[in-house]
Amino acid sequence: MTPTYTEGRTCAHCGRTLALTAFARRKRGEEARQGWCRECINSTRRDAYARRKEAQS
Ligand SMILES: [Zn+2]
Numbered sequence: 001m002t003p004t005y006t007e008g009r010t011c012a013h014c015g016r017t018l019a020l021t022a023f024a025r026r027k028r029g030e031e032a033r034q035g036w037c038r039e040c041i042n043s044t045r046r047d048a049y050a051r052r053k054e055a056q057s
Helices: 038-056
Strands: 008-009 017-019
Touching: none
Parallel strands: none
Antiparallel strands: 008 017
């Protein structure tokens, strides 16, 4: 049997279908990366942070 996730969403970045808890909530006034799971958002954040750090040194 395959469990059915009634509350699920497909990540627009990695294409995986994940539970809503895997998606960050939208903050007021913040440009939301709608449909991106936390993992994808985190990976791009880490990436940007690493790049900035590199550029400084
Ligand atoms: Zn994703």
